[in-house]
Amino acid sequence: MKEYQTITEISGPLVFAEVDEPIGYDEIVEIETPNGDTKRGQVLESSSGLVAIQVFEGTEGIDRKSSVRFLGETLKMPVTEDLLGRVLDGSGQPIDGGPEIVPDDRHDIVGAAINPYAREYPQEFIQTGVSAIDGMNTLIRGQKLPIFSGSGLPHNDLALQIARQASVPEEEEGDDDEGSEFAVIFGAMGITAEEANEFMDDFERTGALERSVVFMNLADDPAVERTVTPRMALTTAEYLAFEKGYHVLVILTDMTNYCEALREIGAAREEVPGRRGYPGYMYTDLAQLYERAGRIEGREGSVTQLPILTMPGDDDTHPIPDLTGYITEGQIYIDRDLNSQGIEPPIDVLPSLSRLMDDGIGEGFTREDHEDVANQLFAAYARGEDLRDLVNIVGREALSELDNKYLDFADRFETEFVDQGSETNRSIEETLGIGWDLLGGLPKQELNRIDEEFIETYYPEDAESETAEEVAAD
Amino acid sequence: MSQATETDAVREDGVIESVSGPVVTATDLDARMNDVVYVGDEGLMGEVIEIEGNLTTLQVYEETSNVAPGEPVENTGEPLSVDLGPGMLDSIYDGVQRPLAVLEDQMGAFLDRGVDAPGIDLEKTWEFEPTVEEGDDVAPGDIVGTVPETESIEHKVMVPPDYEGGEVVSVDGGNFAVTETVVELDNGEEIQMRQEWPVREARPAKEKETPRTPLVSGQRILDGLFPIAKGGTAAIPGPFGSGKTVTQHQLAKWADADIVVYVGCGERGNEMTEVIDDFPELEDPMTGKPLMSRTCLIANTSNMPVAARESCVYTGITIAEYYRDMGYDVALMADSTSRWAEAMREISSRLEEMPGEEGYPAYLAARLSEFYERAGKFRNLNGSEGSVSAIGAVSPPGGDFSEPVTQNTLRIVKTFWALDADLAERRHFPSINWNESYSLYTDQLDPWYVENVDENFPDRRQWAVDVLDEEGELQEIVQLVGKDALPEDQQLTLEVARYIRESWLQQNAFHDVDTFCSPEKTYAMLGAIETFNDEAFDALEAGVPVEEIQDIDAAPRLNRMGVQDDWEEYISDLEDSIAEQLREKY
Numbered sequence A: 001m002k003e004y005q006t007i008t009e010i011s012g013p014l015v016f017a018e019v020d021e022p023i024g025y026d027e028i029v030e031i032e033t034p035n036g037d038t039k040r041g042q043v044l045e046s047s048s049g050l051v052a053i054q055v056f057e058g059t060e061g062i063d064r065k066s067s068v069r070f071l072g073e074t075l076k077m078p079v080t081e082d083l084l085g086r087v088l089d090g091s092g093q094p095i096d097g098g099p100e101i102v103p104d105d106r107h108d109i110v111g112a113a114i115n116p117y118a119r120e121y122p123q124e125f126i127q128t129g130v131s132a133i134d135g136m137n138t139l140i141r142g143q144k145l146p147i148f149s150g151s152g153l154p155h156n157d158l159a160l161q162i163a164r165q166a167s168v169p170e171e172e173e174g175d176d177d178e179g180s181e182f183a184v185i186f187g188a189m190g191i192t193a194e195e196a197n198e199f200m201d202d203f204e205r206t207g208a209l210e211r212s213v214v215f216m217n218l219a220d221d222p223a224v225e226r227t228v229t230p231r232m233a234l235t236t237a238e239y240l241a242f243e244k245g246y247h248v249l250v251i252l253t254d255m256t257n258y259c260e261a262l263r264e265i266g267a268a269r270e271e272v273p274g275r276r277g278y279p280g281y282m283y284t285d286l287a288q289l290y291e292r293a294g295r296i297e298g299r300e301g302s303v304t305q306l307p308i309l310t311m312p313g314d315d316d317t318h319p320i321p322d323l324t325g326y327i328t329e330g331q332i333y334i335d336r337d338l339n340s341q342g343i344e345p346p347i348d349v350l351p352s353l354s355r356l357m358d359d360g361i362g363e364g365f366t367r368e369d370h371e372d373v374a375n376q377l378f379a380a381y382a383r384g385e386d387l388r389d390l391v392n393i394v395g396r397e398a399l400s401e402l403d404n405k406y407l408d409f410a411d412r413f414e415t416e417f418v419d420q421g422s423e424t425n426r427s428i429e430e431t432l433g434i435g436w437d438l439l440g441g442l443p444k445q446e447l448n449r450i451d452e453e454f455i456e457t458y459y460p461e462d463a464e465s466e467t468a469e470e471v472a473a474d
Numbered sequence B: 001m002s003q004a005t006e007t008d009a010v011r012e013d014g015v016i017e018s019v020s021g022p023v024v025t026a027t028d029l030d031a032r033m034n035d036v037v038y039v040g041d042e043g044l045m046g047e048v049i050e051i052e053g054n055l056t057t058l059q060v061y062e063e064t065s066n067v068a069p070g071e072p073v074e075n076t077g078e079p080l081s082v083d084l085g086p087g088m089l090d091s092i093y094d095g096v097q098r099p100l101a102v103l104e105d106q107m108g109a110f111l112d113r114g115v116d117a118p119g120i121d122l123e124k125t126w127e128f129e130p131t132v133e134e135g136d137d138v139a140p141g142d143i144v145g146t147v148p149e150t151e152s153i154e155h156k157v158m159v160p161p162d163y164e165g166g167e168v169v170s171v172d173g174g175n176f177a178v179t180e181t182v183v184e185l186d187n188g189e190e191i192q193m194r195q196e197w198p199v200r201e202a203r204p205a206k207e208k209e210t211p212r213t214p215l216v217s218g219q220r221i222l223d224g225l226f227p228i229a230k231g232g233t234a235a236i237p238g239p240f241g242s243g244k245t246v247t248q249h250q251l252a253k254w255a256d257a258d259i260v261v262y263v264g265c266g267e268r269g270n271e272m273t274e275v276i277d278d279f280p281e282l283e284d285p286m287t288g289k290p291l292m293s294r295t296c297l298i299a300n301t302s303n304m305p306v307a308a309r310e311s312c313v314y315t316g317i318t319i320a321e322y323y324r325d326m327g328y329d330v331a332l333m334a335d336s337t338s339r340w341a342e343a344m345r346e347i348s349s350r351l352e353e354m355p356g357e358e359g360y361p362a363y364l365a366a367r368l369s370e371f372y373e374r375a376g377k378f379r380n381l382n383g384s385e386g387s388v389s390a391i392g393a394v395s396p397p398g399g400d401f402s403e404p405v406t407q408n409t410l411r412i413v414k415t416f417w418a419l420d421a422d423l424a425e426r427r428h429f430p431s432i433n434w435n436e437s438y439s440l441y442t443d444q445l446d447p448w449y450v451e452n453v454d455e456n457f458p459d460r461r462q463w464a465v466d467v468l469d470e471e472g473e474l475q476e477i478v479q480l481v482g483k484d485a486l487p488e489d490q491q492l493t494l495e496v497a498r499y500i501r502e503s504w505l506q507q508n509a510f511h512d513v514d515t516f517c518s519p520e521k522t523y524a525m526l527g528a529i530e531t532f533n534d535e536a537f538d539a540l541e542a543g544v545p546v547e548e549i550q551d552i553d554a555a556p557r558l559n560r561m562g563v564q565d566d567w568e569e570y571i572s573d574l575e576d577s578i579a580e581q582l583r584e585k586y
């Protein structure tokens, strides 16, 4: 391995060096500064004679006399089941003072794409205990379902609640074999120490840490390192899922910081920027992370992703949420208005979506009426929301009796169905039960999304008569 | 892809000069534009995209990690081509026609690099039945025999379009591998069941004709309001989650095409898996055969190499054209053309080309129109008629239709199905906005509807359009004063419009029955709403208050027409009950 002292230029996170041997694209580089620090980086562009290096830990302290070593391989993550319970920094080095990690294998962090022909279509319902998710935007094992939030909103509480409560109903029946234990991978990118503590405390309190691997890149850690952290996390997740049979839940937060790091590198390379200054290849780059969720035919485990992103200016047309929504299998919106009304979790179900829901619910998965009930709740809540605008103008009295029922429905939907608190864990039956209870406030013939048979079975007995009485009393 | 055959064109190897993601430059490479090359020690597949003096720029279809300057580049001397022959149906390929099933066998569940595989199995034998005899004269494009390719499709073996043609001097029937010669001509040309064709070049045809038959989709809003012709073009733009993919899947499932080529271009892996899982189980409503036996899938998902994403739409349309040449109606779906455009942009920016609007290369519009130009109804070289219908999803950033890909596409395509996030949020599916969407084929397709569905079809459609328009205007007033402030006849119009929207325009793709709706049923369902309309206005005129009209028991049953298997009886009963219940009131 040759050492060079040939740095020609240092610019932002990039270092350019002259070389006299061929250097591989993506290869790992170590740069030693005059005061003895070693920084790691990666080859971004390699031409004969000159390479461009992206330095993970920041270029601070590097000068033209620093020495550059090329390690002849791409970035690897040492993987082993012993990682469970460990806390690592954003590039995979232990920071918990624990024993050295003896790897079982070393995996390239740029994971190869899963052959779509080898995938198994995810269909297994995960009960999160959160009605707005289970009932309306169901999470499925192997899904990538991001949380679209804004700064200062309680997205972390929701992520933690899901991590705590997530279960697969059949597990309760105890037919789960050893091979499919549950694990959590937590990848933090540029979050504050305070936020990180929120997660760590909860993991410790609930004992979840033992079955977790934590990767920490905090706000004051180098930004460029953030481009590596999720890849380290996902490489570990894939290993645990597809080689060791774990059902892995990966929480990545905050994807917005990740994207900012990409933008920074792009700017330093003087690339032609895409929309709002983000690199034109950001879609591809994000896809290479998000598509690492899923199931593979013939393998036990699964990788479920729950990335969190804060939308700059609460704007979901911003490139970060926009490109994410185009790749992930739905999204859960955290809403500022609901939050200020004290609804907990403040999930706005209307723009939220779970694309894998249709095949993972219904008879044999959740309950026969699930899809119809969800559709009806969506339609009724949307109608109630519309009427709220109108009511502001004309007042409630100007509306028909039916319209007033829809208004009541929308209010109750928020306070009874969505607002459950962060400690309540509802079964899917409870969730659907509350749904029917709310639908009982509407006349039967309004339920046009629901099969007549289900109305027969589930429509609350007393509701119709109540409605009739009200009419009589008018 | 095509395994470039040994030709004398093999040229000097070059040497890698630089590597930056999918773009590699090489020196000393003797190559022509678009030649396929093998890059580096691992022999990764790539294509020549720029030549400048001694420096050649290549786009590489596989990951380039660890590829270094100094490694060799080998030129095949052939442009990027596909293998065409029996075995493409019921197959799933990546963007450069490597069969994903074969790749899985060779390298497991994850896509490794440097593995190549022919687009069609070179060893498998097929039963060739000649349709020519010795002494017959054959010209380019002519059919010389048939092969039972799948349960539903008979594959026609044709004289390649770039042959001269001549007299048949020998012909063999029986079982052959695709590389074996089955017909020989007097000028020495040999015809196999397999041919190659460069993907970036349209296959020739005699002429383009005006399409006059609809591509029946089984989707009410499409067949009923915004039909596409067989040989037509359509765009489906919409923000994420608005229903582009489900609409494309619905078309792939239920459209009455002979052949479906589905291109998953830079989208989700699981969506392709869903097709692979579902299609073999589903039946073509026209033929009763498994859907997969008429389908060819091309999957270059978002996490697969970006250069292969650029080529996958070409691979798809070339395969489509080949089946068109046999005289088939082919429907091609590309989900999403925006990802293809972005792949162009990504490569272009690495080439440091002058960026046009939003960073897209200046040739974006030209590439899009070249692509859609390859669709159409054609008179083929062999005299048969065939068509390629092209339906492209568009994924505008932030859902804003003013962006370059949407705008340039709209300038070309003749059917526009505008998806609407607001409708999707309230789970009005398909979320196709009826005010913004249009079809420029309606006039030329009307005679077909008149002849095959009902004389009154165009009028009934116009009635529905008028009611929806009126509703749009009335809604603006309602937003200000509430519904009850409107006169009764207008309230009734709103009620009728609501039924058109909720029971006719809405269609649940996931309901066993509702997922497919024949044009006859589409027409009859709208008829039932029209009956309600007519009877209701008669009643109103006779002095029945509008609330009483709305409240009849039969009316909500309109909402359940879509899910009826036995719809004829249901609808005629329903129409009777509506009339009866309303007439009772006066």
Ligand SMILES: Nc1ncnc2c1ncn2[C@@H]1O[C@H](COP(=O)(O)OP(=O)(O)O)[C@@H](O)[C@H]1O
Residues within 6 Å of the ligand: A353, A354, A355, A356, A358, B238, B239, B240, B241, B242, B243, B244, B245, B246, B247, B429, B430, B431, B507, B508, B509, B510
């Ligand atoms: N015709 C339909 N019937 C029922 N649900 C639909 C229909 N179209 C779309 N959907 C719902 O909308 C979701 C998003 O649709 P999709 O086609 O994946 O959107 P896009 O491709 O535009 O992002 C689907 O997962 C499904 O739940």
Ligand SMILES: [Mg+2]
Residues within 6 Å of the ligand: B244, B245, B246, B267, B335
């Ligand atoms: Mg889609």
